[in-house]
Amino acid sequence: MNAASRTITPDPVGEAVAALAGPAGGAVVIDVGGGSGTRAVPLARLGCTVLVVDASIDALAILRRRAADAGVADRITAVQADAVALAGAVSPATADLVLCHHLLETVDDPAATLAGIASAMKPDGRASVLVAGRFAAVLAQAVAGRYADAAAILDSADGNFGPHDPVRRRFDVDGLTALLAEASLEIVSLDGVGVVSGLVPGGIRPTGLGTEQLSGLEHRLAGHRQLREIATDLHAVVRLRAG
Numbered sequence: 115m116n117a118a119s120r121t122i123t124p125d126p127v128g129e130a131v132a133a134l135a136g137p138a139g140g141a142v143v144i145d146v147g148g149g150s151g152t153r154a155v156p157l158a159r160l161g162c163t164v165l166v167v168d169a170s171i172d173a174l175a176i177l178r179r180r181a182a183d184a185g186v187a188d189r190i191t192a193v194q195a196d197a198v199a200l201a202g203a204v205s206p207a208t209a210d211l212v213l214c215h216h217l218l219e220t221v222d223d224p225a226a227t228l229a230g231i232a233s234a235m236k237p238d239g240r241a242s243v244l245v246a247g248r249f250a251a252v253l254a255q256a257v258a259g260r261y262a263d264a265a266a267i268l269d270s271a272d273g274n275f276g277p278h279d280p281v282r283r284r285f286d287v288d289g290l291t292a293l294l295a296e297a298s299l300e301i302v303s304l305d306g307v308g309v310v311s312g313l314v315p316g317g318i319r320p321t322g323l324g325t326e327q328l329s330g331l332e333h334r335l336a337g338h339r340q341l342r343e344i345a346t347d348l349h350a351v352v353r354l355r356a357g
């Protein structure tokens with residue numbers, strides 16, 4: 115398929131995850147902090163077997179209901195556990211694909227969480243790690259006139275503006291890369307998700323004037339070395355480091 119005929123979707127992460135799971139289905143997926151099944155249900159529909167590990171009993175109850183409604187309850191298992199203790203909750207080296215989406219922002223120990231993810235991956239497995247970007251938050255606060263909060267996000271080790279910030283932790287490319295390396299995870303790709311959409315009034319929508327062009331621009335900017343840094347989210351696809 116050439117670039118001109120490729121369909122641009124407003125959900126690049128979903129598209130990437132589906133591609134990682136493989137067109138034939140049958141992949142074993144662990145969705146850590148998978149919540150109510152936003153990713154697990156579509157993956158089960160593709161034929162994957164999905165284990166969702168989440169701390170919230172309420173989210174898991176919604177997941178079970180959604181899985182039943184979608185007719186994929188037999189392919190989804192829900193386990194209540196803290197992600198930091200993932201290694202004790204799942205068998206080692208069993209996952210073709212591990213999802214860790216918007217979880218590292220909140221866990222007590224991101225390094226331990228990633229170590230657990232690494233131990234759950236098959237030797238040739240992949241993990242999809244999605245985190246909130248630090249610099250997008252700096253820009254958002256600055257544009258809103260909250261200059262002190264913008265500066266605090268820029269300066270603080272965790273990329274937040276203090277105890278009132280609803281997000282405990284945000285990441286930049288260097289910080290995320292270092293954290294992944296600490297868990298012996300090697301980056302296959304690292305994209306910005308929502309490089310300019312967050313700056314556009316109304317954001318990116320499934321339909322509407324300019325949506326195609328905006329999606330196309332986002333697609334081009336995702337891997338841009340400098341501009342990916344200001345994306346709302348950073349999306350890393352990783353594998354186990356050899357040796």
Ligand SMILES: C[S@@+](CC[C@H](N)C(=O)[O-])C[C@H]1O[C@@H](n2cnc3c(N)ncnc32)[C@H](O)[C@@H]1O
Pocket residue numbers: 146147148149150152153167168169170173195196197198214215216217220221222
């Ligand atoms: C922001 S939601 C993201 C849900 C999903 N991954 C997504 O991207 O749509 C964060 C999820 O992580 C779960 N969570 C937060 N802290 C956790 C922890 N320490 N261990 C396991 N799950 C946790 C929450 O219950 C919630 O379902």
